Amino acid sequence: xxxxxxxxxxxxxxxxxxxxxxxxxxxxxxxxxxxxxxxxxxxxxxxxxxxxxxxxxxxxxxxxxxxxxxxxxxxxxxxxxxxxxxxxxxxxxxxxxxxxxxxxxxxxxxxxxxxxxxxxxxxxxxxxxxxxxxxxxxxxxxxxxxxxxxxxxxxxxxxxxxxxxxxxxxxxxxxxxxxxxxxxxxxxxxxxxxxxxxxxxxxxxxxxxxxxxxxxxxxxxxxxxxxxxxxxxxxxxxxxxxxxx
Numbered sequence: 001x002x003x004x005x006x007x008x009x010x011x012x013x014x015x016x017x018x019x020x021x022x023x024x025x026x027x028x029x030x031x032x033x034x035x036x037x038x039x040x041x042x043x044x045x046x047x048x049x050x051x052x053x054x055x056x057x058x059x060x061x062x063x064x065x066x067x068x069x070x071x072x073x074x075x076x077x078x079x080x081x082x083x084x085x086x087x088x089x090x091x092x093x094x095x096x097x098x099x100x101x102x103x104x105x106x107x108x109x110x111x112x113x114x115x116x117x118x119x120x121x122x123x124x125x126x127x128x129x130x131x132x133x134x135x136x137x138x139x140x141x142x143x144x145x146x147x148x149x150x151x152x153x154x155x156x157x158x159x160x161x162x163x164x165x166x167x168x169x170x171x172x173x174x175x176x177x178x179x180x181x182x183x184x185x186x187x188x189x190x191x192x193x194x195x196x197x198x199x200x201x202x203x204x205x206x207x208x209x210x211x212x213x214x215x216x217x218x219x220x221x222x223x224x225x226x227x228x229x230x231x232x233x234x235x236x237x238x239x240x241x242x243x244x245x
Contacts, residue, residue: 090155
């Protein structure tokens with residue numbers, strides 16, 4: 001069964017995140033106010049992930065199973081990001097932590113991996129996974145609906161996997177990413193191809209826009225488009241890389 005079919009079957013929305021799933025952080029589930037002049041682009045898109053009834057085990061099966069092409073080709077995707085020893089990497093919307101073992105190995109002893117999430121149940125799962133799997137370079141960060149909550153100039157690479165379409169306040173979130181990424185650093189977006197007449201009904205309804213519009217939003221935030229990254233095996237998703245001047 002295909003990844004999108006699995007989600008329709010369970011009547012679930014995709015997280016950030018691995019996500020990198022920006023919704024209000026914290027167990028209270030209280031929604032952050034909209035930024036002045038910025039309305040939500042998709043009200044309620046992340047509400048399911050804020051629930052204390054969220055079944056993490058079910059999402060581990062969905063996000064990390066054989067029905068999801070991102071999971072099947074995880075190692076190829078990780079290599080394509082060109083993570084190297086000593087880098088500071090942020091996994092925005094880390095979800096269940098699919099990429100954390102790869103990133104932890106790649107950054108080496110002097111590097112750091114920030115697993116950013118806003119869903120309370122995912123945050124708890126990420127902390128437990130990092131401890132259980134001895135992912136010594138991983139630090140779990142509680143993000144916000146409108147910000148990644150990372151210090152200024154703290155990361156060399158921010159990776160947003162199947163999560164950008166969950167940015168409810170993309171201008172504010174992109175501004176926080178721009179601040180967090182060091183000059184010369186990279187922002188990589190992996191998201192669903194949304195092509196009328198070609199993409200599934202689920203993608204057309206769930207993902208608010210296609211690659212071209214998302215690219216325009218990211219460039220408007222000050223990032224410079226570098227290239228589209230070809231990853232063998234990806235058919236439902238694309239990968240695009242930007243540079244922070």
